[in-house]
Amino acid sequence: MMRTHYTSEITSEDAGKEVVLAGWLHEVRDLGGILFLLLRDREGIAQITIVTKKSDPELVNKARKIPRESVIVVRGSVKAEPKAPNGYEILPTHIDVLSKAESPLPLDPTGKVGADLDTRLDVRFMDTRSPRTFSIFAVRHHVMLATREFLTEKGFIEITTPKIVAAATEGGTALFPLSYFDREAFLNQSPQLFKQMMMAGGFDRVFEIGPIFRAEEHDTTRHLNEATSIDIEQSFVTHHDVMGLLEELVAYVYEKVSERCERNLRTLNIELDIPKTPFVKITYDEAIEIARDVEPSLEWGEDLTTAAEKRIGEEIGEHYFIVDWPTSIKPYYSMPYGDKPEICKSFDLMHPKMELASGAQRIHEYGLLKKRIEEQGLNPDSFDFYLQAFRYGMPPHAGWGMGVERLLMTMLDLKNIRECILFPRDRRRVAP
RNA sequence: GUCCGGAUGGUGUAGGGGCCGAGCAUAGAGCCCUGUCGAGGCUCUGACCCGGGUUCGAAUCCCGGUCCGGGCGCCA
Numbered sequence: 001m002m003r004t005h006y007t008s009e010i011t012s013e014d015a016g017k018e019v020v021l022a023g024w025l026h027e028v029r030d031l032g033g034i035l036f037l038l039l040r041d042r043e044g045i046a047q048i049t050i051v052t053k054k055s056d057p058e059l060v061n062k063a064r065k066i067p068r069e070s071v072i073v074v075r076g077s078v079k080a081e082p083k084a085p086n087g088y089e090i091l092p093t094h095i096d097v098l099s100k101a102e103s104p105l106p107l108d109p110t111g112k113v114g115a116d117l118d119t120r121l122d123v124r125f126m127d128t129r130s131p132r133t134f135s136i137f138a139v140r141h142h143v144m145l146a147t148r149e150f151l152t153e154k155g156f157i158e159i160t161t162p163k164i165v166a167a168a169t170e171g172g173t174a175l176f177p178l179s180y181f182d183r184e185a186f187l188n189q190s191p192q193l194f195k196q197m198m199m200a201g202g203f204d205r206v207f208e209i210g211p212i213f214r215a216e217e218h219d220t221t222r223h224l225n226e227a228t229s230i231d232i233e234q235s236f237v238t239h240h241d242v243m244g245l246l247e248e249l250v251a252y253v254y255e256k257v258s259e260r261c262e263r264n265l266r267t268l269n270i271e272l273d274i275p276k277t278p279f280v281k282i283t284y285d286e287a288i289e290i291a292r293d294v295e296p297s298l299e300w301g302e303d304l305t306t307a308a309e310k311r312i313g314e315e316i317g318e319h320y321f322i323v324d325w326p327t328s329i330k331p332y333y334s335m336p337y338g339d340k341p342e343i344c345k346s347f348d349l350m351h352p353k354m355e356l357a358s359g360a361q362r363i364h365e366y367g368l369l370k371k372r373i374e375e376q377g378l379n380p381d382s383f384d385f386y387l388q389a390f391r392y393g394m395p396p397h398a399g400w401g402m403g404v405e406r407l408l409m410t411m412l413d414l415k416n417i418r419e420c421i422l423f424p425r426d427r428r429r430v431a432p
Numbered sequence: 433g434u435c436c437g438g439a440u441g442g443u444g445u446a447g448g449g450g451c452c453g454a455g456c457a458u459a460g461a462g463c464c465c466u467g468u469c470g471a472g473g474c475u476c477u478g479a480c481c482c483g484g485g486u487u488c489g490a491a492u493c494c495c496g497g498u499c500c501g502g503g504c505g506c507c508a
Binding site: 027029030031032033034035036038047049051052053067068081083084085103104105106107108110111112113114115116117118119173174189190212214216217218219220221222223224227229303305306307348354355356357358401402403406428 | 433441442443444445457458459460464465466467468469470471472478499500501502503504505506507508
């Protein structure tokens with residue numbers, strides 16, 4: 001290791017110790033007789049102080065010439081100093097420039113001058129140097145870690161399923177075609193079919209965190225063409241059981257993030273309210289009723305518009321479920337109610353600002369599933385690989401899928417979903 | 433896809449027919465400065481998206497294109 005400490009690992013109590021810090025030259029303040037260099041690493045910023053008259057002229061000269069954002073290693077002793085930012089400063093004996101930064105910089109990581117999201121995404125490697133952007137991804141990591149902990153604790157087994165597939169999963173959404181040797185294939189829109197097949201496979205409880213691809217030409221602040229989904233499937237349970245699991249998971253993730261990401265949340269200026277469980281449940285019928293305030297022409301059997309979702313979100317004001325959707329607007333694998341087949345055992349998890357997840361009790365009976373595929377205008381033959389799993393002992397099961405970026409976006413109150421993914425793929429952007 | 437708005441130094445912006453030889457901030461170069469913490473002061477460098485048109489005159493108005501932002505749709 002080239003460094004002995006992160007900047008955050010030093011306090012005024014380390015006075016007198018020799019340390020080696022490594023990072024980027026965040027800022028230089030040259031006051032003439034005294035020179036302050038700010039060294040930034042991913043955990044924070046440390047002040048390097050050089051009193052010019054008392055220091056080696058060569059070191060002073062060298063320090064004055066380093067361009068901002070160059071990668072430097074500083075060896076020196078810690079001095080307790082109430083006037084310094086974190087209560088300590090480093091009196092350097094050696095400063096090495098490992099990689100000199102060109103100037104001007106494509107954006108300003110100190111954040112003094114703003115940059116458009118588009119500019120930031122073009123030079124994401126530099127954007128993530130800013131403590132704010134870095135914090136978003138530190139939180140993202142903890143969202144995914146907490147999810148894995150929670151689901152593992154609940155007996156779920158993590159699986160990975162193919163992203164290259166032969167046929168559409170659900171119909172509905174558009175897929176990206178690609179050439180697979182001499183055949184056409186697609187990028188998968190969801191692990192749905194595979195996780196269900198593993199219920200027949202005896203896994204009982206599975207989850208996957210992975211990319212999903214949608215070829216829709218949507219162009220909004222809450223859609224991506226490549227997103228990350230947390231998907232679960234569980235056997236011998238009902239949709240009510242997996243809704244319970246989902247709300248517990250969301251609350252757990254919020255709780256762990258607020259415990260483990262204190263500094264990041266402070267950087268982002270976010271005060272996390274841990275959602276209270278159980279979440280409110282309203283039926284689709286009730287949702288339509290509320291939505292008619294703003295969408296009087298909304299008919300039963302139609303999907304909710306953006307304005308409708310907003311109106312209902314305002315009304316409820318916290319996380320909630322919309323349950324019992326019309327069978328016709330949900331995927332074919334959703335289980336219709338036996339006594340009322342026009343509605344099904346499906347649900348959406350909503351944040352007041354947008355949809356986060358959707359799921360259902362699944363059809364586990366071969367004949368009904370095949371019939372539903374046909375009714376939705378799809379060809380059962382292309383689902384043979386899937387349907388087969390329902391013919392030799394398929395337990396009743398339920399599950400859901402939740403968008404990681406949307407969870408993070410609503411948690412951190414970010415205005416654009418592109419903030420939540422390092423290298424977003426959208427209608428226009430395929431690089432970097 | 434559609435509607436609205438926009439494109440000015442590296443970055444973020446002001447200016448909406450002549451006042452623009454384009455203002456400001458920040459960054460960069462240089463000088464001064466011993467406690468900065470958005471350090472400060474002085475000097476300098478650096479820009480009107482592309483193509484047509486209107487006009488004596490276009491950064492500014494019109495047309496086309498490209499790119500970008502927001503809303504809606506589609507969608508999760």
